[in-house]
Amino acid sequence: MRVIDFFDQAAHENPDRTLVEEPGTGKAFSFAQGKEITEQVARGLVALGNERGDRVGVYTPNCAEALLTTFSLWRIGGVWVPLNPHNAVDSTAAFAAEVELRTLFVHSVYADRIPALRAQVPSLELVVVIDDPAEEIPDTITLAALVTKGEGIMLEDWNDAHGRLEDLCALAPTGGTTGSSKPVMLTNATWAVMMDLTSRHFPRVEVPRMLVSAPMTHAAGILACLLAGQGATTVVLPGFNAAAVLDAMETEKITHTFMPPTALYDLVAAQRANPRDLSTMELLWLAAAPVATHRLAEAVEVLGPWIGQSFGQAEAPGFITWMTPENLSAAARAGDLDRLASCGRPTWGTQVGIMDDDGNLLSTGETGEIVVRGRLVTPGYHNLPEKTAEVRQHGWHHTGDIGRIDDDGFVYILDRLKDMIISGGFNVYPSEVETAMMQLPGVAQCAVIGVPHDRWGEEVTAVVVPTLDSDRDADALIAACKQAIGSVKSPKQVHFVDELPLTPARKVDKKVIRAQFWQGHPRAI
Template identity: 30%
Template sequence: MNLGRFVRATAAVQPGAEAVVAGESRLTYAQLDEASDRLAAALMDRHGLVRGDVVAVLGWNCAELVITEVALYKAGLVRAPINARLGVSEVHDVLADAGVKVLIADVDHIDLVRSALASVTVDTVITIGGASDLGISFVDALASVERRAVDVECSEADTAVLHFTSGSTGKLKAAVHTYGNRLALIRKSLMHPDGYVGPGGREILAGPITHASGMPMMGVFRAGGCVIVMRTWDPIEFLKTVEREKATHAFVVPTMINMILAVPDVGRFDLSTLKHLIYGGAPMSPARIRAAWKHLGPVLTQGFGCAETTSVVMLLSTDDHRRAIEDGDEELLLSCGRAIFDAEVRVVDEAGAQVAPGEIGELAVRGPDIAHGYHNEEALTAETFRGGWFHSGDLARYREDGYIFIVDRKKDMIISGGYNIYSVEVEAALLQHPGIFDAAVIGVPDEEWGEAVKAVVVPHPGVILDEVEVIEFCAARLSRLKKPRSVDVVSSLPVNQNGKTDRRAIRERFWTADGRRVA
């Protein structure tokens, strides 16, 4: 098998059709096929890569990242995407842990790359947007070889992507996506009418295509549609793009919908071509869902998935939204949907047995798109992937008709604006503050971000803490996304029966009145 064949097949039947729009760049299928062939050949012939070698990518959304993904599939290589908002130490950790041979990065991140490479070595750096002292430019890499049709035979068990995300200790971990997992993702995107983007269809990918927002891309290419890649997020630019490009689909996180709804007179934009606005990755209140339905049209679809599932495993379809909003099944707005196609979803007890409808248990998933484990993390793999099931750490209940309702998380992960943030990482920064004796970090409801990071801190005796100063202290040690948005100062933190800080008790008073705990 080779996933790059899907682009080649579409290019054969509609070579002049538009495949990619990214700012000023526009690629037909013929151009995408040729550019990805050239990059694949350059990586193999000029830089000596062979099937299974690892290539890392780091940069803002652009056409070159799309070309790179297709090229790596064609060459049977492993892609290690790096979040463009990570810091030097985190980029270093990815490069070292993945054993990266080639790094493809944009010039905006070249200083970050230079700092990371001071303590880890990669064989080759290719820069998007021009040459640098670290390596050749992307354009020169493509021009360095004659085009040939690269088509390396892969097995379904071969690793395709090392999908890095924060772990429960704050350490980056990588879910291992095989070529079989990625094939299942493509197949699923072709099967559901809400996600199918065929000839004439045009889907906006609004978030980082290195991660979740890029998941639909190969399915679109297989079906013959067009992907429209936004370099960075801006709500007004998104609305203009829908209007200008006549987009039929879009993939966003709820924070983006919140920002769209905040645009004055959003109705002045022509959104009539939009058929499906697919959202997921963070909580979204029923009130905001209703507002989006009213102002953006009857186009909402919610997907539920994570790094370990490769693709969406549950869907609350546009018809489900209509049933909830227009036909009176209001509880559905609290649901993340039902399992779709070959994904199996259960709510289980500690022994792995399915609980009864309405009872709370842990969400477990299995299917051909589920990762088999984590890279270089045997203990975590054994803990999380048990008996053929991925145990998500989400606590849930289900209705007899199969709709799943997430009610809490066993892990202390916060999802803010679609990004995963772990409490322990923020707590570690807080405990470096000379005036803080103890700290707990939780996610609290936020209409814009889904969840916001809140720090609950205990000062040393006699110390008076200033909220703004504490936030600035954290901002100097963490990425902007991870710093607390608010700080509560208390005399003590509650503890559980084991003497450990009881984050659930702290969290409860903030979530009790919200109705919906987690998307």
């Protein structure tokens, strides 16, 4: 089935159920209304030249319209390109240009970025403002005007007997960042697998209610779309605030939500300070970064036995493994911190192995690279066949993570082959940060690594050899880097050194650098 077919089936079965709502704003749409709106928007897209396979970006804060426009583009066979507004606009434009973005749904709060996007994305033809801006924004069309353009247009039946399984439904940036990230191809077949896995592994609820507080450009938005296809109501908050999330869980009778570990820690503290009734909760899906095991045990104690954890990546989205709430809660109650360090067992239909450098699969308990097989794995990177081949050696998809599998089939992530840093649920590529830092005055050499952090999982840290005339102002370097590449990817700490350690091949030895910061930690990621 196509993505839109799951949505239409849910709308047919639950026409009067609320599809999406924003508490406190009065904004709410039923499934029947959502279906009508997505059809109207789809007609407008067709009227203005959009075709099946066109890349359509969604560049918005958390809001109901983000969900509605995403399903609208899927209705005509468009390819969803989630764009993170927290990234620097140049990085966003670079990714949009790489995937040849044709149409952009944008919120007026980002109106000042539209000229730069138009200038840097030659393929961009249509910009649709999804809200009701107070003033007209040049070179754009409003959503209402788009709908008017589509009046009288007939939508093509572009399906086939198999649900267009090989058609692209999304081009997702690896790790949720842009710039150095690669566009990952997700097809209708990939989406169908995710639908299957969530329906198999998630708790079954008669009337699911999904709370979105993390950015909809990432896992929270994907989960909202998946559960909407299963008849769930999506309750949208503008952002994460622990007290507001707990209030919504209680008053909105929430059953499902997603959050990264950093948000979980705040949630636990807020619930300790002012307990709410969370009895309707069935699942808090925890993903996107390693979790401190003692924090995980505390979360089960304070919040409840409904936390589940998964391991995934853009190339095998979300659900390579699944740690059920039952397994996680049992480990927490038993004080089994080793088991709490696991990301769970392989999901249904997914093969997970441990491989050495020569392509040999290793035995239980041995350490090597985590490799994956199954329908969840992406067809590859868009227009990057060599990069795709790199991660497909020996007939498996290579995750770039080092791990082991125990006698009970639980997978443990121990280290990382790649330099990539996971900080607060976002993947950060050190090479991109190093390039930005080396452009700054006062920096002679720079190595960027992830340093263990109790809240963020890893903290982006720059180790800098300063120039002779440098004033060694760490705060100024951090501020300048934020201006260049955005706050998510910029260093949070700068350490000045006289020289960087080198390998025999005269390359910067990051293992030596990391060892100084990771000493005493049970896992080196």
